[in-house]
Amino acid sequence: MKHRIGRRVLVTAIVSGIVALAMNFDVGVSAADSAPQFTQQELTDYLDAGLRPAANGDQPKAIVDTGSSSGSAARSHATAAVGEGPEVSAYLAAFGYGLTHPDAAPPGANRADCTPSAAHPRPVVLVHGTWLNAYDTFAYLSPQLARAGYCVFAFNYGRSNLLEGGGIGPILPGRYGVGPMEDSARQLGEFIDRVRTATGSDRVDIVAHSQGGPVSSRYLKFEGGADKVGKVISFGxxxxxxxxxGMATLGRLITDLGVNILGFYEPIVGVANIQQAVGSRFYATLNEYGDTVPGIEYTAVGTSHDEVSNPYEWTFLQPGPDATVHNITLQDGCVQDMSDHLTIMYSPRSASIALHALDPDAAPNLACTFNPWMIGGGGKL
Known part of the structure; x- marks a missing residue:
């Protein structure tokens, strides 16, 4: 049971919320091939008629989204990760340590005495995902990058509590990446500027997981990051x-018809989770002019066992002008790697892909080992 809870900590609130609302309908709502043709008010009235009172007696009401909102009032901030935690090879071990040491730096990261070498002149900035932190995402990869001669830097972005709009996730220690992704992109930019100043490097490379991908993309496209980054390597x-x-698709379908079901659950799951639902305004703006920016080399890695970022192919990128894209399915050539959304960062193959993407000559070979779903690290705790 603990394994199941750990594996699905990122999924539970969104899925259970939308499922619970759907189960409160006397008349079922489904994402059929052809959606019912309602006006906004007709659909609102239809849903109101089927909503049962809550346990406390309150009668929920469907909300019509007029599109006039000026944006979320949620707030968030970022902090550097401090004090290196231990190197571990399994996600569960990292998750447990991250709960008790939520601001720990992954091993090998944020070392003040690290000077970029001629072989690896660009520092590597690690960007975690939703309801995660720098340590529990990168406790396996970060020390490998450091041993390979890279200066590694990590921080915790999108820190927000329930009252600030971060949802219920931050009730657990170390559940960051919950604030508006626009704010998180600015926080990433501020952190990268500090890294560049500290190291004297013009550019950095980014390794991102989950939400870290679109946050990095937002930084490149709208926060002046295009001239400060060489490579972006993303996982899931x-x-x-x-x-x-399919649950976010259903929620988006109903929301786009005018009933703000996703907005209804925003206070529960947090702004960033709602923004990551397919079809959100965030993605309409982010990818309006293509997936990439000129001059950046991208590597996008997805796993066919991803239960959060799915369909997993949506992690892949289409190259635009003067951009190079390598889209990689983790299982191509290594079917025994069973990594899911969280353990992809604890996969020996993922680590070898990251090292290869950063410097193909120094790391020409890709690892291939059994990596169990949920546990990670070749099964070693």
């Missing part, structure tokens, strides 16, 4: 949103 990135096994 929600670059085009996620259907969350």
């Amino acid at each position: 990135a929600t670059n085009h949103g996620t259907s969350l096994m």
Whole structure:
């Protein structure tokens, strides 16, 4: 049971919320091939008629989204990760340590005495995902990058509590990446500027997981990051949103018809989770002019066992002008790697892909080992 809870900590609130609302309908709502042709008010009245009172007696009401909202009032901030935690090879071990040490730096990261070498002149900035932190995302990869001679830097972005709009996730220690992704992109930019100043480097490379992908893309496109980054390597990135096994698609369908079901659950799951639902305004703006920016080399890695960023192919990118894209399915040539959304960062193959993408000559070979679903790290705790 603990394994199941750990594996699905990122999924539970969104899925259970939308499922619970659907189960409150006397008349079922489904994402059929052809949606019912309602006006906004007709659909609102239809849903109101089927909503049962809540346990406390309150009668929920469907909300019509007029599109006039000026944006979320949620707030968030970022902090650097401090004090290196231990190197671990399994996600569960990292998750447990991250709960008790939520601001720990992954091993090998944020070392003040690290000077970029001629062989690896660009520092590597690590960008975690939703309801995660720098340590529990990169406790396996970060030390490998450091041992390979890279200066590694990590921070915790999108820190927000329930009252600030971050949802219920931050009730657990170390559940960051919950604030508006626009704010998180600015926080990433501020952190990268500090890294560049500290190291004297003109550019950095980015390794991102999950929400870290679109946050990095937002930084490149709208926060002046295009001239400050050389490579972006992402794993399980929600670059085009996620259907969350179809549940977000259903929620988006109803929301786009005018009933703000996703907005109804925003206070529960947090702004960033709602923004990552397929078809959100965030992605309409982010990818309006293409997936990439000129001059950047992208590597986008997805796993066919991803239960959060799915369909997993949505993590892949289409190259635009003067951009190079490598789209990689983790299982291509290595079917025994069973990594899911969280353990992809604890996969020996993923680590070898990251090292190869950063410097193909120094790391020409890709690892291939059994990596169990949920546990990670070749099964070693």
